Amino acid sequence: MINTLPSTLAPAISVRGLSRTYGNGPTMVRAADGIDIDFPPGTWTAVMGPSGSGKSTLLHCAAGLERVDAGRVMLGDTDLTTLDDDELAVLRRTRIGFVFQSFNLIGSLTAAQNVALPLRLQGRRPRRTEITDALAAVGLSDRARSKPRQLSGGQQQRVSVARAMVTRPEVLFADEPTGALDTGSARGVLDLLRSTVEGGQTIVMVTHDPVAAARADAVVFLRDGRIVDRLVTPGVREVTDRLVALER
Amino acid sequence: MMRLSWAGLRDRRSLFLGAVLTVCAGVALVQSSLLLLVTAATLDPPAGASPIARMRFAESNEALVAVLAVTLGLAGLLAVFIIASTFAFAVEQRRRELALLRIVGGSRRHLRRLLLGEALLLGVAGTVAGVPTGIAAMAAQAALLHRLGLAPDGFTGRWQGWVVPVSVGTGIVLALAGVLIAARRAARIRPLDALREADEVTSGMTPVRLSLGLIAAAGALVLIGLSPVGGAVGGQAMATSVSVCAVISLSLLGPALAGGLARLLPAGATGPLGLLAVANVRDDARRAASVAAPLVVLTGLLLGQAGAASTFTAAGRAEQRHDTRADLVVEGTGTPLTLPPATGVAATETQVPVALTTGSGDMAYTRITSGLVVDAGAYTRVHPDAGDLTGLRGAVVAAGPGADGFSPGDTVGIRVGDTDLGRLPVVAAVPQRIGGGASVLLPAGLLTAGQLADAPWRSFVTLAPGAGHDDVADAVPGSATLVGVEQWLRQDGAARTSSSNAVLVAVMGLGALYALIGVVNSVVITVGARRREFAAARTAGLTRAQVVRTAVTESALVTGFGLLLGGTAAAGTLLAALITTGAVSGRPTLDLPWTLAGAVVGCGFLITAATSVLASRAATRERPVTLLAARE
Ligand SMILES: Nc1ncnc2c1ncn2[C@@H]1O[C@H](COP(=O)(O)OP(=O)(O)OP(=O)(O)O)[C@@H](O)[C@H]1O
Ligand SMILES: [Mg+2]
Numbered sequence: 001m002i003n004t005l006p007s008t009l010a011p012a013i014s015v016r017g018l019s020r021t022y023g024n025g026p027t028m029v030r031a032a033d034g035i036d037i038d039f040p041p042g043t044w045t046a047v048m049g050p051s052g053s054g055k056s057t058l059l060h061c062a063a064g065l066e067r068v069d070a071g072r073v074m075l076g077d078t079d080l081t082t083l084d085d086d087e088l089a090v091l092r093r094t095r096i097g098f099v100f101q102s103f104n105l106i107g108s109l110t111a112a113q114n115v116a117l118p119l120r121l122q123g124r125r126p127r128r129t130e131i132t133d134a135l136a137a138v139g140l141s142d143r144a145r146s147k148p149r150q151l152s153g154g155q156q157q158r159v160s161v162a163r164a165m166v167t168r169p170e171v172l173f174a175d176e177p178t179g180a181l182d183t184g185s186a187r188g189v190l191d192l193l194r195s196t197v198e199g200g201q202t203i204v205m206v207t208h209d210p211v212a213a214a215r216a217d218a219v220v221f222l223r224d225g226r227i228v229d230r231l232v233t234p235g236v237r238e239v240t241d242r243l244v245a246l247e248r
Numbered sequence: 249m250m251r252l253s254w255a256g257l258r259d260r261r262s263l264f265l266g267a268v269l270t271v272c273a274g275v276a277l278v279q280s281s282l283l284l285l286v287t288a289a290t291l292d293p294p295a296g297a298s299p300i301a302r303m304r305f306a307e308s309n310e311a312l313v314a315v316l317a318v319t320l321g322l323a324g325l326l327a328v329f330i331i332a333s334t335f336a337f338a339v340e341q342r343r344r345e346l347a348l349l350r351i352v353g354g355s356r357r358h359l360r361r362l363l364l365g366e367a368l369l370l371g372v373a374g375t376v377a378g379v380p381t382g383i384a385a386m387a388a389q390a391a392l393l394h395r396l397g398l399a400p401d402g403f404t405g406r407w408q409g410w411v412v413p414v415s416v417g418t419g420i421v422l423a424l425a426g427v428l429i430a431a432r433r434a435a436r437i438r439p440l441d442a443l444r445e446a447d448e449v450t451s452g453m454t455p456v457r458l459s460l461g462l463i464a465a466a467g468a469l470v471l472i473g474l475s476p477v478g479g480a481v482g483g484q485a486m487a488t489s490v491s492v493c494a495v496i497s498l499s500l501l502g503p504a505l506a507g508g509l510a511r512l513l514p515a516g517a518t519g520p521l522g523l524l525a526v527a528n529v530r531d532d533a534r535r536a537a538s539v540a541a542p543l544v545v546l547t548g549l550l551l552g553q554a555g556a557a558s559t560f561t562a563a564g565r566a567e568q569r570h571d572t573r574a575d576l577v578v579e580g581t582g583t584p585l586t587l588p589p590a591t592g593v594a595a596t597e598t599q600v601p602v603a604l605t606t607g608s609g610d611m612a613y614t615r616i617t618s619g620l621v622v623d624a625g626a627y628t629r630v631h632p633d634a635g636d637l638t639g640l641r642g643a644v645v646a647a648g649p650g651a652d653g654f655s656p657g658d659t660v661g662i663r664v665g666d667t668d669l670g671r672l673p674v675v676a677a678v679p680q681r682i683g684g685g686a687s688v689l690l691p692a693g694l695l696t697a698g699q700l701a702d703a704p705w706r707s708f709v710t711l712a713p714g715a716g717h718d719d720v721a722d723a724v725p726g727s728a729t730l731v732g733v734e735q736w737l738r739q740d741g742a743a744r745t746s747s748s749n750a751v752l753v754a755v756m757g758l759g760a761l762y763a764l765i766g767v768v769n770s771v772v773i774t775v776g777a778r779r780r781e782f783a784a785a786r787t788a789g790l791t792r793a794q795v796v797r798t799a800v801t802e803s804a805l806v807t808g809f810g811l812l813l814g815g816t817a818a819a820g821t822l823l824a825a826l827i828t829t830g831a832v833s834g835r836p837t838l839d840l841p842w843t844l845a846g847a848v849v850g851c852g853f854l855i856t857a858a859t860s861v862l863a864s865r866a867a868t869r870e871r872p873v874t875l876l877a878a879r880e
Contacts, residue, residue, distance in 0.1 A: 065351075065440050086355050092439070093353020104348055118352045163352065 011038035011074075012171050012202040013062055018071035020057050020225075031057035033225035035071070039171070044193065044203040046213040048239070049222035050247050055206040056175055058222065062204060063096055063173045064088045075170065093121045097164030101176040104160060105148040111135065111159045112144040118167045126166075134162040138192055154185025161192055165201075172196070174205040178212050190215045210239040221246055262776040262863075263338050264370055266769040267423070270334045271374020272381055273762050274327035275419040279382035280389050280758075281320040282414065283405045288312045291400075299665035300702065303601035305400075306616040312398055319755045322549065325492065326759050327422060329499070329545050330766035335370075335426030337538045337770060339363055339434045341777040343441065350439035359435040363427050371423030379415050383407065389758060396750035453504045461500030468493035468820050475824040476831035480680035481652045483828030484560055490824045491552025494817035499544050502537030506809060510536065513805070521794055524785070525801035539774050539803070540810030542766030543856075547814025547848055550760050552821035554752055554841040559825040561748045562839035563832075564683025565741040570835070571633045571681075574708035576720055577736035580728025585707045591719045594707040595626030598700050602688055605661030605671075606654045613653075614661070620648060620686035621695060621703075630708040631678070639675035640691045647677035649685035662688065664699055682832050683744065708733075767810075767852075768859050771803055775863035782868050792868045799864035800857050807856045811849055 020032040031054045047055045060066035064080040073080040105114045119126040138158035178186035213219045214236040221229040293305035386405040393399035471486045510530040587594045602619035624637040640646045662669040724730045830836030
């Protein structure tokens with residue numbers, strides 16, 4: 001079964017036969033066990049499943065952060081599994097964005113400097129408006145000069161989103177982006193993600209939260225490193241029911 | 249990148265202040281030792297001095313130059329070690345931040361450029377502070393040398409413009425080199441490491457590090473093995489070098505050793521705080537090894553050098569006692585002692601500076617050393633170990649107890665003052681002594697009385713039956729001193745000890761201070777880098793005082809580890825010294841500087857404990873929530 005949303009366009013990311021095991025002997029874990037999935041462009045896919053089911057592993061492999069044991073990961077026409085370290089670094093600063101549960105901002109830099117970082121790493125001098133626009137898009141125009149420790153958790157996460165989006169990546173990967181936030185801040189971040197998808201952004205998001213998952217266009221469910229179920233245009237009730245069923 | 253470097257610098261003040269301080273002190277120490285060495289090497293004798301006086305000046309100046317050369321060598325070694333290890337350590341502390349950069353698309357080259365950029369800024373800052381500090385250090389060091397009696401009156405270092413580029417090179421090149429080593433490793437960090445709360449614990453041993461460490465260890469062992477065949481001079485040099493090699497080896501192998509030793513620590517026997525401290529040290533043996541590195545260098549070099557000095561001095565005293573047969577000793581200058589036969593016989597040894605040329609043609613090498621004018625028969629009577637000196641008559645010389653680089657059968661050029669005696673055959677050699685002594689023995693009559701007019705002499709008196717101290721005293725010229733042989737041996741021993749101590753203080757004094765700065769620094773840096781960890785411990789229910797206590801316990805464990813490795817390095821030197829003294833004099837000697845060792849251990853624990861109390865109190869000043877709120 002190829003898990004894909006109905007779409008006529010070529011997938012933004014296409015994963016085929018992805019396997020990844022950790023450890024060996026009695027401690028061996030099959031974190032990903034032959035996963036096939038396509039993420040169509042301009043759609044938001046949520047990945048759910050019990051703890052340890054391989055969600056993060058799928059995300060890391062699909063983003064080229066983690067080595068795969070078998071399978072292919074195509075970002076457009078590029079096979080990520082064949083790239084070397086430098087090529088992956090270039091990819092991360094041009095075609096892929098990340099948002100994580102821990103906000104991963106650099107503490108010594110201001111919000112604006114954090115957002116400008118991927119552009120600087122591309123070796124160009126960001127225009128002032130690029131940064132202010134990116135911060136305005138996440139509603140933080142007035143906090144450009146603040147250091148991460150002077151921002152609330154929700155604000156820090158919005159800076160992370162701004163940083164991930166500033167390069168206009170083809171795919172945004174998010175691992176529990178609302179996991180550390182209260183309901184209000186979480187809603188702010190989800191609204192932000194929704195609006196980028198409306199603008200054509202592709203998002204792959206791991207989450208435990210049915211409310212967050214319900215904001216996505218599709219949900220895939222993992223267990224023991226395999227895709228076991230999926231939902232298109234999910235509702236909170238449905239998602240919760242499937243999760244409960246999975247964990248039984 | 250430079251902008252990011254700068255932001256990074258501002259945000260980690262204690263880390264980078266420490267790095268600047270090590271560069272500054274290192275540059276100052278190297279610059280001061282270098283300038284003093286150059287000054288001493290080009291020092292002119294006082295105007296209007298006689299040829300002999302000029303030679304005496306040159307002789308004592310050569311000793312000063314030798315002391316300063318060793319000082320410079322140690323200063324350079326310490327600078328390389330402490331600067332490189334501090335910078336490498338500073339990089340280690342930032343793995344998480346570097347992984348973060350990787351996530352947002354930084355390539356390995358970016359990371360290296362960032363780290364090298366920082367090293368450049370810090371190296372420049374340290375050098376700019378280090379050059380003027382070096383001028384102050386030079387004044388202090390010159391005053392110290394004078395007070396220790398190693399430098400002539402009015403000895404001050406001469407400032408030279410060319411030293412600036414040297415200092416700049418020292419500070420910046422060493423900082424860059426330290427970072428370069430660490431940056432290669434650090435740049436290999438995987439982006440995913442930023443997502444793990446704790447760093448992946450690595451052993452810290454790389455193949456290069458392991459092989460360099462093993463090579464240095466092999467070097468130390470070879471030196472120990474060769475020390476019995478090196479003779480008095482070579483053996484002593486090898487013995488003192490053992491601890492240098494061993495210190496290099498043990499600090500390179502530190503992470504592997506720390507891992508092994510940490511497993512020997514009792515887990516859980518000491519309550520929850522002890523448990524936490526032991527767990528932390530075990531979990532990150534590599535950090536423990538980095539913190540301990542400057543302490544290993546300090547203890548190993550200081551105790552190694554001091555142990556060698558006191559052992560060789562003790563051996564020198566023992567030799568002197570063993571190889572002197574006399575009742576009384578008279579010392580004076582100028583007109584020598586003449587005794588009526590009824591009182592006893594005097595064996596007089598007159599000391600003259602000699603320009604000694606060994607080798608010939610292109611290989612000819614001339615140095616100023618000390619010669620002793622002796623009567624062969626009298627000399628062998630007083631020093632029964634001397635062997636057969638019957639050939640020491642006429643235009644010949646013998647190799648003295650401090651001879652080095654020539655032996656019977658050679659011919660050597662001899663010049664005393666402005667009298668060139670030409671090339672003379674070496675007809676005999678007395679056994680080499682650990683305590684050294686004259687390089688050449690000249691037969692009485694080779695030099696005229698005029699040439700020996702102001703020379704210091706020493707007469708060993710053997711009393712005739714029935715004669716006593718007072719009979720000799722009547723014959724002693726006014727300016728000379730007369731003592732019993734026992735007392736003379738004691739005085740001679742004390743003089744040997746004090747001059748060996750003076751050399752030790754001159755060579756190691758500022759260096760030890762510098763290594764101590766390195767020790768304090770590494771404690772401050774690690775503790776400062778653990779603010780989040782401390783905050784997490786406090787949210788888990790530890791009080792601030794308990795966090796501080798845990799940090800102190802940890803630093804005591806690490807200090808113990810550093811002292812152990814340093815002690816091992818010093819023990820290598822002592823072993824070689826034991827073997828050398830045995831081989832040269834037949835009496836294996838060991839004299840341990842217990843007081844110093846006790847002081848090093850005591851101060852080591854005290855200073856690291858005090859530093860970690862202050863640093864961990866500073867690191868826990870903010871409320872834990874403030875720190876945990878910023879999730880980097
Ligand atoms: N670096 C690693 N080394 C060893 N095992 C790992 C590693 N990373 C993940 N695993 C194992 O792989 C399995 C899947 O892990 P993964 O992180 O993908 O789970 P997850 O679905 O994201 O869980 P959670 O919801 O708790 O974040 C787990 O059993 C985990 O223990
Ligand atoms: Mg996960």
